[in-house]
Amino acid sequence: MFTKLNLPTYSIRIKEEGGKTLIFDSVRKKFLVYTPEEWVRQNFILFLSKDKAFPASLMAVETGLQVNQKQFRADLLVYDRKGKALLVVEFKAPSVKISQDTFDQIVRYNMKLQVPYLIVSNGLNHYCCQVDLQNQSYVFLKEIPDFSQIG
Template sequence: MAYPVLNFPPVRLRAARRRGCDYVWDDLRGAWLLLTPEEWVRRHLLGWLREGLGVAPTAIVQEYPVALGGTAQRADVVVLDGGQRPLLLAECKAAGVTIDARTLDQAVRYNSVVGARYLMLTNGLRHYFYETADGLIYEPLAAPPDLSGR
């Protein structure tokens, strides 16, 4: 399968092909994952968080559990601050998926439980950032938030 060039710096991935499917090594979880189009975006986001923004691997949680209305959901990526509280919640979509109001609604629903200050929505081609002080009003940001003071 051909994967699109994304609007992230290139990342070095350890990949393998098994039984006709592509897999990628997740060094944070120590496991091989099926390389879906959404996972391609997530791998690049994680590389950018670590290499581009200097976020420590120990501050990154993938598939962060979110209990909504009695059902178990998962936020794609949550970055924790120095006190281990959620700072940024990121939702990834495949490059071919448009980021729209439904994507923002999903992230806001998740964040009603998680309580992060920042949201990031990305399909790898476009990235959207939001900040909230109260979890009710989300203001768009023109640039990525500074996560260095986690």
């Protein structure tokens, strides 16, 4: 049920209630129904906050946005200290292979968000891109930068 991810191991609150497994969302401060994708999200949020020094107070989970008259939700949006969107992350379950469709999805979101960093992760594989908005290009980074390097 709890897939070993390619991330450090963190203590995440899990409980059983009403026949359902619940996982604690440290950003929204509430328990949610456990799904493999939520497992990835909660581990990755802890990775960003504990290992990469991203302030949890600058994170927003499932932020609504509209692209071409369609409603979407960004899995995780991180802001800089001035309140400007800095980074968007798209999560998939560990069993979901990251494909071109996944990158197309996050690029569509970024047409609206205009953030300089994109991350896609299924908990096993993580891809981080730095976007040059002016030249409409991007470069894959070897590792996810610390908040101090980009924030």
